[in-house]
Amino acid sequence: MPLMVARLLSVDELFAKRSLQEYLKKMETEYDECLRETEEQSNEDELRARRIRASLLAPLIHSIRELNAKQKEFAETETLLKDEDPALRELAELERESCLQHIQDLSQKILDLLIPEEEADLSDLVLEVTAGIGGQEAMLFSAEMFDMYQGYAEHQGWSFDILEHTTSEIGGLRHASASISGHQSYKRMKFEAGVHRVQRVPKTEKQGRMHTSTMTVAVLPQPTEV
Template identity: 65%
Template sequence: MPRNFRIKDCFRSVSLFPACLSAMMQSLLLLRSARCLWTRGALLRTPRRPASSGSPQLEELFSGGGAMRNFLERLTGPGVQAHFGVKEPELAMAARKLREKEQELQEIERLLEDENEDLRKLAENEIISCQKELTKLKQKIILLLIPSEETDENDLILELTAGVGGQEAMLFTAEMFDMYQRYATYKKWHFEILEYFPSEIGGLRHASASIGGPEAYRHMKFEGGVHRVQRVPKTEKQGRMHTSTMTVAILPQPTEINLVINPKELRIETKRASGAGGQHVNTTDSAVRIVHLPTGVATECQQERSQIKNKEMAMKKLRAKLYSMLLEEETNKRYSARKIQIGTKGRSEKIRTYHFPQNRVTDHRISKSLYDIQSFMLGEYLLDELIQSLKEYADYESITEVISERC
């Protein structure tokens, strides 16, 4: 493509020579195809994890005078290598391409005021094409700036525990467990129950499950914390609204490379299972308890009739807990620390409120409310929408932190 070529000149030719309009439109289509291939060449290498794009916070970063805009201008300026110590030519290339594409868009937008109707229509089509390419470039820049966490690609252990509120808390815990199980199905993830301790009236005291699938931990890590429910319980005879809590803990499952456990440091105990479970209860030593001697961390499982299967599940939970402790020691990232997720289970330490009378679910970390609580509890698109909003907000925080460090 010649350096002195300008799309504006091409449009002017249409206005001066109407008879050549058809041929010129074909040329424009060829030009757009060539530019598309050129852009794909520049964007050939893409990061592994998908981006969150289009959120108000992220769009605000690219606005004039914003932190992202100032950073990109300095990034593409003279002496950038000495000033920033930039080692990522891909980021600088994307920033330069973004600036060129924005300049091209401004030039084409001026043609919208032209008297020639055909020229204006061609300009409108070209503007749409430019805006799509700008979105892709912004998305690429965001991905290059956001530091990916080691555990984002991991599977996870989900733990739910009833908190304050007695039987009502246990009933709500059972509903939350069902919601996450349906969400795993919605995302086409694998869901395996590790332990399940029901209450007398159909609630749930405590349960854990293994969830595996593409970027399962990256999606679910924002669910860790205290969840509060406000409603009139089924057990309430006078119609008074109660406030109860339950807690969710999300533990990344390590791979064999992430964590190695010495078998000599384990104490494995067997006992007879208790509670509902059929004829094998209190007749076979199928329940397994494993203690990690150096740390004192213990896990147990009695979900299956097979002692071997229960041992495998207990080991899976133990590995996840030890890995979470290791992450907490190595980093200060809030989402990797299990104690931050659980807190004291009090009513005030909430991350989300489920207000049934108002048909509302509110996440207090991003001050976002969704209405239609019954659909939300189905664990499908509304829950996914809220999780996506949390991811976008986390991306926004990560980008602002990275930019402030580099500037």
């Protein structure tokens, strides 16, 4: 029997799914109905329930409609790329790249909004990385991962305060930890927890042999004090 391997879908592949598009349209319809019923509803309890539901759906619906507008802009720039005027084509290319980035950001935002939030998702976090199997190469891998997380935190606008940083003889990391604070920091980082591995030829390998190295990531929620 052949081995069946599950593959995670990319954001673009998810949005190409008819089931997701139908669900988003259903959410838009529900939102419009809630708004209409708040104008027509006389029962106070029902009115309150509709207003609450509309406010919960609003961020998702606004993002969906902004995405639709950006997709129309993108289609228009695709048409302008065929124009005979080179200056106009150059301008369209710049606009196209900007639209594409907005589309990717909005698509990810919509997927995030579709995932129900847990209480811990609102927390800050402590990130820990520890070198595993592979000696010095595992420590180099740990250093690369820690630097990557620091760069990602900066890109997201989060604070990244290093708590511990134990290096190896050749610049790798035996262990390091950092406190990360910012909007949705734990929600976005929690799935990084676990064992990560890399297969490559180490810089210290003279015979060109492939080595496997591992490192462990721990992501610990830190509830914000009230």
